[in-house]
Amino acid sequence: MKTILPAAVLMAGALTVSAAIQSKTIEYQQGEATLEGVLVWDDAVSGPRPGVLVVHQWMGLTDYEKHRAEMLAQLGYVAFCADVYGKGVRPQNTAEAGAQAGKYKGDRALLRARVNAGLEVLRAQKMTDPKRVAAIGYCFGGTAVIELARSGAALSGVVSFHGGLDAPTPADDKNIKCPLLICHGADDPFNKPADVTALENSLRAAKVDWQLIKYGGAVHSFTQPMAGNDNSKGAAYNERADHRSWAAMRAFFDEVFK
């Protein structure tokens, strides 16, 4: 792991941000791959604080994740936007996004390794309290953070927002050591009811501490304004479910970071 941005650039960033929210790009490695994430924090907060890993949706790390990280920093957390795909690998269209997401969904071991690499970057920051680290993810990133938990990673908790829900390796659910909060659109056409039931059964059998919230009227991508407002497309923003799921995450963090 190394920090790309020189101090001068970081200072310039500090000068142009009116609030106390700061960010810097961090380059790091997983195996032979070079990844590039973004750390976001509030420099008005002193000392170690809980850390939250943010895992991107299928388009890769975008301004959307950085905005969520800023929202987390405003809550007093230090957030790190992980990069699963690799430095410079930023899909430009849904075909490219599908190819990238499919690659990692089809190789869960690689997906776990990539997300764990991001977790270690976050945990290694001086401002991070290493015993209080959680992970959240959106769509593809929701699947990714559940896989992170399945890898046995030491975490305070995991939150999936409209993640792809499945249970490809039920035996691994016994490795999950932290509470899971799964925020799910009740009308999400990309998650078959049978898949959701299979996941619930797998978590139940493994005696995992889990919660699943179904938001009526919400489809896939319900936290993402860029998804538009047409539920018939299967993915659409839903302001109500967005606000409710964020509030649920906050209450969950209040509990697990105690």
Add this chain to the structure above:
Amino acid sequence: MKTILPAAVLMAGALTVSAAIQSKTIEYQQGEATLEGVLVWDDAVSGPRPGVLVVHQWMGLTDYEKHRAEMLAQLGYVAFCADVYGKGVRPQNTAEAGAQAGKYKGDRALLRARVNAGLEVLRAQKMTDPKRVAAIGYCFGGTAVIELARSGAALSGVVSFHGGLDAPTPADDKNIKCPLLICHGADDPFNKPADVTALENSLRAAKVDWQLIKYGGAVHSFTQPMAGNDNSKGAAYNERADHRSWAAMRAFFDEVFK
């Protein structure tokens, strides 16, 4: 509706309560039936405030509901513990409870009338803001407050805690005008998955604003310490799910009482 307690008794009550939480018994009518509920409030709060109707589980109105009402009063709400069964009708065992609950579950029109009568008592209180009134219920009371919503009652919201979930009259769901929050034990053996799915489908078809939270590892009665701790009995207390569902209710009220 009339207040049973004379002023002297009420004053005595006020003198013996160390905090500012006050309560009084209220006798009221539904048709020919006399019902007896309990109003609870914090007299350190001035002016109209949101009201919360609390509907009891199958054993009828007990200290359990009064304690929940006190917790609500401590949050600044005025709470009224409704009485569905009737003054003096307080089951002493599960056989009696089953008979009473069965009577009203089998006559949803009567159940709606009984719960609406309690709602009107709450709404008529001077300290209640009549435009901000919600209803919560436990087990049998969870079923009851969903029926209250189906009756078309003007409410800010409804919360069911381990309520019996079914959809006996799907056509009535179009009458539901308020958001529903359904807190459900994922391992509750008294709610068949098919019944839960039928309810979800009914609410979906009626375009109701609903949320359903499944708590992993929780069975029926998860908020009730008197249910014991043996999940194998199908009803048991679950501290985690109790605290989480109460936090979810609080966030829901923060939203709907705005």
